[in-house]
Amino acid sequence: MEHFRETSGHKRRVLIVDDEMVNREILGNILSGKYDVSYAGDGQEALELIKGEKPGFSLVLLDLIMPRMDGFELIKLMRADNEMRSIPVIVMTAEADAEVKSINLGAADFITKPYDMPEVIIARCERIIEFSEDKTIISSAEKDNLTGLYSRDFFFEYIRQIEEFNNDTRMDAVVFNIDHFHLINEMYGRKTGDKVLKGLADILMNIFEDVAGIGCRAEADRYYVYCQHQYSYDNIMQKIQDNLPELSEKAKIRVRMGIYPNVEKDIEVEAWFDRAKVACDRIRGDYTKSMTMYSSELHEISRYHEELINEIDEAIENRDLIVFYQPKYGIQGDKPVLKSAEALIRWKHPRRGMISPGDFIPLFESNGLIQKLDNYTWEEVAHQIRRWREKYGRVIPVSVNVSRIDIYDPALEKKLMKLVEDCNLTTKDIMLEITESAYSDNQDTLVRVVENLRNRGFKIEMDDFGSGYSSLNMLTTIAIDVIKIDMKFIRNMLKDDKSLRMVKLIMDIAGFLEVPVVTEGVEEKAQVDKLREMGCDLIQGYYFSKPVPPEDFEKLIDKEMQG
């Protein structure tokens, strides 16, 4: 990746400014093997050329004494100009004191007349050009300490420099991300995380070297690669996938790739990678895809997501995030009895109106912000349970969601206990719903956390049972108190025999384990009757009530109390 400058194959442009044709020709003859040489007979002419077409000059070789505009004046003008300032100038002179004066004015070096041997002149020019190009990009740390890749700032500057001489080559901007890297850090510790980051950097460097790629680590677990345009990335992705198992013995690493192909050279370098990033973020959490290309439609979605992410703190502060409650009714008695509720978060946005949970829950699950949302919900719920207890003299237990990332929060138990104490509740009053996704990562942690919570007296509910691959595994690994059947079985149970039999099977399992079953998504009386007949204990669904704000939920309590 280091030698892009040499391999790009484009000659740097140098400008020779001297009023003597003989000097111009001798010098031009020396330099034209290595550089694309232009000539000017005085400062004025030079100025016009420098300000002219792109790519700009990498070096100006300047005679001092010339008619019209002399060398001193040209240097002064160049140094005062923002763009021309970066072009190094080598002064050519036979006068020793002029050398000092020109260096003071900002000349990078000088060449004496009569000229030294050609090799010496070429070497001086090379050195000055290289030095000057490095200087403009060296202002920030060149390399990322951990991975040895370029730092982000250096990377962008380097690309701008490549583009200066390489503008007509088709190039791609590629972004890589590690799925759920925050979990890797939390579950296995920083050291493992760092090892993964370094390992992935090595893999990327190796693979992209073949296509003249350069790379940087842009942020924590995000990598940028700039490389020659590829017709397909299938092979590259395959090679990366093949190497991933080596990164960690413990953690399963998934990498996703977003590509902005054949970058539009007229827009900012940073924007190329923003686009590739949009594509990369789009497939976050989608386990069926590991790479995708940028499109303008993706751009819109990502802007929307970005706004939601930026607004979450404000939403919590302004209480735009509202906890709704959906009642659960016991159906085994003569008539349904309100037993408990499930807390569900809703976002009432001041501009957008109600935002569908489907828009923000998966988004926040994917980036860890869900923890913030969960913590907020728990707090709201604890206080609500207390208020209802004070108002009605009875406790309505409420189930809350415990996301995968919460399981790895070392303060989880402490947070929940504090809420219980603050609101003078018992641990039975808040029920904790865990989904199967919490199971798939690190079973030891999950088992330990669940055991501790159960020892404290919390009830653990297994949410969406039957929806994934490891539902049964999870049942044998951790002790749970309630099974919630995935709503898609309920929805289809009267239409399709398979779903009905699944429901029956899950009931049998629950019976065997001696835990109650909750069914979600119940909408019709026929479903309620069937479920009662099958021995289901609790029902949640539109048949009784949709999720409602606390004040509406109170109407349900009132109704219940009146009998």
Place this chain on the structure above:
Amino acid sequence: MLTIESLKEFGADTVSGLQRCMGNEALYLRLAGSVAKEPGFDKLKEAIDAGDRSAAFDAAHSLKGVLGNLSITPLYNKAAEISDALKAGEDRDYAALVGELTALKDKYAALI
């Protein structure tokens, strides 16, 4: 017709001159041939005649650069002598010095 031989005979350091032209003999001879018509000689004479030492220095200095790069040693030495003296502000008989330079230049032009 100017040749490496005739240049050598005149006193030029053709080895250095050719080296600066990266061994390109045709280029070297073409550039060396252009020297006789170098406007700097006339400019220097006019400036000295007019008593404009600053303009004279510029012209002498330019000649010195060109002649040095081509290693036409006798001409270079004389141009350097004038240039250095003017720069140092020495009170010399510049008309005579320029006369010597012109004579050398004419001798050189005869080679061409």
